[in-house]
Amino acid sequence: MSSASQSVLFLLLGGMAMFIIMLILLLVFCKIIKPSDLNKLVKRARRPPDLFSGNLRSISLFDFQTLKKATNNFHPGNLLGRGGFGPVYRGKLEDGIMIAVKKLSVNKSQQGESEFLAEVRMITSIQHKNLVHLLGCCSVGPHRLLVYEYMINRSLDLIIYGNNDQFMNWSTRNQIIIGVARGLQYLHEDCPLRIIHRDIKASNILLDDKFQPKIGDFGLARFFPEDEAYLSTAFAGTLGYSAPEYAIRGELSEKADIYSFGVLVLEIISCRKNTDLSLPSEMQYLPEYAWRLYEKSKVLDLVDPQMREDGFLERDVLQAIHVAFMCLQPQPDLRPPMSQIVSMLTCNANMNGTPMRPAFLERRRKRDIENPSCDSISDPFPSPLQSDSSLPKRPPN
Numbered sequence: 257m258s259s260a261s262q263s264v265l266f267l268l269l270g271g272m273a274m275f276i277i278m279l280i281l282l283l284v285f286c287k288i289i290k291p292s293d294l295n296k297l298v299k300r301a302r303r304p305p306d307l308f309s310g311n312l313r314s315i316s317l318f319d320f321q322t323l324k325k326a327t328n329n330f331h332p333g334n335l336l337g338r339g340g341f342g343p344v345y346r347g348k349l350e351d352g353i354m355i356a357v358k359k360l361s362v363n364k365s366q367q368g369e370s371e372f373l374a375e376v377r378m379i380t381s382i383q384h385k386n387l388v389h390l391l392g393c394c395s396v397g398p399h400r401l402l403v404y405e406y407m408i409n410r411s412l413d414l415i416i417y418g419n420n421d422q423f424m425n426w427s428t429r430n431q432i433i434i435g436v437a438r439g440l441q442y443l444h445e446d447c448p449l450r451i452i453h454r455d456i457k458a459s460n461i462l463l464d465d466k467f468q469p470k471i472g473d474f475g476l477a478r479f480f481p482e483d484e485a486y487l488s489t490a491f492a493g494t495l496g497y498s499a500p501e502y503a504i505r506g507e508l509s510e511k512a513d514i515y516s517f518g519v520l521v522l523e524i525i526s527c528r529k530n531t532d533l534s535l536p537s538e539m540q541y542l543p544e545y546a547w548r549l550y551e552k553s554k555v556l557d558l559v560d561p562q563m564r565e566d567g568f569l570e571r572d573v574l575q576a577i578h579v580a581f582m583c584l585q586p587q588p589d590l591r592p593p594m595s596q597i598v599s600m601l602t603c604n605a606n607m608n609g610t611p612m613r614p615a616f617l618e619r620r621r622k623r624d625i626e627n628p629s630c631d632s633i634s635d636p637f638p639s640p641l642q643s644d645s646s647l648p649k650r651p652p653n
């Protein structure tokens with residue numbers, strides 16, 4: 257037999273052997289897996305991935321009695337604070353784990369149980385090292401409770417303008433600024449859902465044992481979908497953080513959070529509230545005061561005197577103040593996105609453009625803080641053509 261006909265024979269025999277093996281495998285496969293199961297497998301492979309399926313299974317439903325016991329029957333001694341959504345209690349579970357329990361105001365949360373659970377699932381699925389972790393919830397009758405990880409150093413407001421003697425050096429403050437920026441970047445740009453926090457402020461920045469910041473209360477507005485009043489309640493306490501376009505026209509975008517972040521950065525550096533009517537008039541509104549110092553090339557006067565004594569990195573503080581001014585720009589589209597802010601803060605990336613005079617809301621009388629109205633909001637969008645001399649003058653001290 258010639259070598260050519262030999263190789264044809266080999267090929268033929270090889271092909272036949274392959275065919276028989278395939279046939280046997282197919283028969284075995286059909287015996288083990290039924291066609292109906294095969295159909296299911298194919299369908300499952302075609303279904304789009306469920307981003308939250310892992311968390312749907314792991315959501316914890318707490319029993320009301322467990323939370324009652326953990327908080328010593330919601331004892332006033334365990335009350336951590338009371339915000340726009342209801343009171344928050346410290347608690348300890350039987351296994352020793354510390355928790356913070358937020359009792360949502362019954363008259364405000366109109367949601368049914370299934371909607372409430374759906375929102376909890378959604379929030380539980382959002383996890384990042386700079387976001388407070390929602391551990392689970394409890395729903396009994398009209399009561400809705402949220403269970404969070406307990407943050408041992410509580411909230412930033414208690415340190416930066418509370419009456420305690422805790423001092424944070426520049427490195428801790430810088431770590432907090434960067435952590436909050438990263439948490440916001442995740443909410444705005446990286447998490448599967450686009451989340452606008454709406455209420456970035458010092459009391460919503462919680463601190464762990466190493467003073468690493470975690471943003472709290474993100475996604476909370478979703479529990480009050482019908483409640484228009486929620487916004488005005490929140491404004492009553494946080495008008496000084498609100499972007500003008502949001503406060504005046506209700507225009508909500510990530511840029512409103514970015515504005516609030518700018519105010520927060522100035523508060524952290526200066527260790528004071530954004531609005532303090534007990535101060536001399538030119539110092540009462542922090543963004544306005546900061547801008548005046550900047551124009552006089554004295555912006556470092558803004559720095560908390562205790563921090564100045566302790567020492568700080570001038571270049572880093574100047575960069576952080578610059579970032580704050582960029583966040584406070586009057587037009588939302590002039591405010592950089594959070595990813596750019598994180599690079600500016602961490603890699604000293606170049607700033608695009610020089611900041612304009614920030615937009616800020618002014619309240620002339622103390623009464624207006626309790627009842628903010630459009631009358632109390634003045635000069636939110638100064639025209640670039642408007643000179644400072646045309647702006648309303650304040651009486652000298």
Ligand SMILES: Nc1ncnc2c1ncn2[C@@H]1O[C@H](COP(=O)(O)OP(=O)(O)OP(=O)(O)O)[C@@H](O)[C@H]1O
Nearest residue numbers: 336337338339340341344356404405406407411459
């Ligand atoms: N997970 C937590 N761990 C420790 N303390 C917490 C926790 N969550 C909240 N707190 C404390 O409870 C206080 C009240 O919180 P809450 O969120 O109800 O009010 P708020 O932040 O002042 O206002 P808002 O309702 O607008 O968020 C906070 O200032 C903080 O000190």
Ligand SMILES: [Mg+2]
Nearest residue numbers: 339459460473
């Ligand atoms: Mg809060």
